[in-house]
Amino acid sequence: GQQVMQIPQYQHVQEGEDFTTYCNSSTTLSNIQWYKQRPGGHPVFLIQLVKSGEVKKQKRLTFQFGEAKKNSSLHITATQTTDVGTYFCAGDYNQGGKLIFGQGTELSVKP
Amino acid sequence: DVKVTQSSRYLVKRTGEKVFLECVQDMDHENMFWYRQDPGLGLRLIYFSYDVKMKEKGDIPEGYSVSREKKERFSLILESASTNQTSMYLCASSLHVRGSRDTQYFGPGTRLTVL
Numbered sequence: 157g158q159q160v161m162q163i164p165q166y167q168h169v170q171e172g173e174d175f176t177t178y179c180n181s182s183t184t185l186s187n188i189q190w191y192k193q194r195p196g197g198h199p200v201f202l203i204q205l206v207k208s209g210e211v212k213k214q215k216r217l218t219f220q221f222g223e224a225k226k227n228s229s230l231h232i233t234a235t236q237t238t239d240v241g242t243y244f245c246a247g248d249y250n251q252g253g254k255l256i257f258g259q260g261t262e263l264s265v266k267p
Numbered sequence: 268d269v270k271v272t273q274s275s276r277y278l279v280k281r282t283g284e285k286v287f288l289e290c291v292q293d294m295d296h297e298n299m300f301w302y303r304q305d306p307g308l309g310l311r312l313i314y315f316s317y318d319v320k321m322k323e324k325g326d327i328p329e330g331y332s333v334s335r336e337k338k339e340r341f342s343l344i345l346e347s348a349s350t351n352q353t354s355m356y357l358c359a360s361s362l363h364v365r366g367s368r369d370t371q372y373f374g375p376g377t378r379l380t381v382l
Contacts, residue, residue, distance in 0.1 A: 165307060189370060198357060198373040199310070244309060246371075252317055253298040253361050253369040254325075259309035 158183055160247040162258025170266050175232040177261035179245035186250040188221055188228045193260070194241040235265050270294070271374035273358050279380045286345040288377050290358030297363035299341035300371065301325075301333060304355040316341055317363060348381045355379075 159182045169175055179188065187206040191199040203212055205221035205228060212219045216239075218231045232239055242262045246255040274289035292299065298317050302310040302325075312325030314333040322333050330352060334342045341360075345352055356377045361369035 162309070191371075198376050199359075199371075200373070201370045204370060248369070253363045254300075254312065254315060254323075255369075255371060256312075257302075257310040259307060 158247065158249050158256050160245060160256045160258040162245055162261060164261055165259060166262045166264075168264045168266065169235050171237060172234050175235050175239070175263055177230050177243050177245075177263075179228045179247070179258050181226045181247050181256075183226070183249070185225050185247045187248045188225075189246045189248065189255065190219060190228075190230055191244045191246060191257075192241050193244065197241075199244060232263075235263070237265050237267055239263060240265050271358060271360055271372050273356075273374040273377050275377050276375060277378050277380075279382065280345075280348050281382050282349060284345075284348050284381075286348050286379065286381075288343040288345075288356055288358075288379070290341045290343070290360075290374055291339050292341075292360040292372070293339065294360070294362070294372075295338065296360035296372075297338075298361040298369065299335065300359040300361075301331075301341065301343045302357045302359065303327070304357055304376070310357065313343065348379075350381050353379060353381045 162179045189204045190202040193199045209223045210221040216233045242260045244260045245258040271292045300315040301313040316322045316335040332344045358374040359371040361371045
């Protein structure tokens, strides 16, 4: 069945360093979504990528969708302490709204 | 703003008890979901519902059942709680846009401990 693998599981960075998390799907995706969960909070939608090769930016966050629509990445430039949390990718295989979530990458930022 | 609420933030139950987790959304969303979240395993789908009285099993339905009698409410039932069901339970809803591209809105979560 469909599976979304996300790495790394944890990332510890010094404030100001960059951060990247990667997601890989076993099969072609309809679209991929990214969510952020702050410590003690719940996942909150960040962005959705639909087109092959799509790149979207939100301030210091850059999201990419692979040409084959099977992988995606989230890159944060110059991390800040407010970036702390767990980032999840979620694959949409056009199954009536059902998403397959990756395992998440927990980001900690040392001031 | 979409609001998804869950009946409890924290719950402590004993092994063998019947447990009800309630979720309510106020945006007339078609789809509702129950996930459990465990460290290192991400969000795993237990059940979802795409309409009143309709439900589908997710990836880990064993030991759980659900009920959706009204569009805004989706209940998760643990018929006989066991210690391995200690977890964070998250409810979510989505509009069900035709052709997918749904985004999900999550409730605050219920941290369930089974003793």
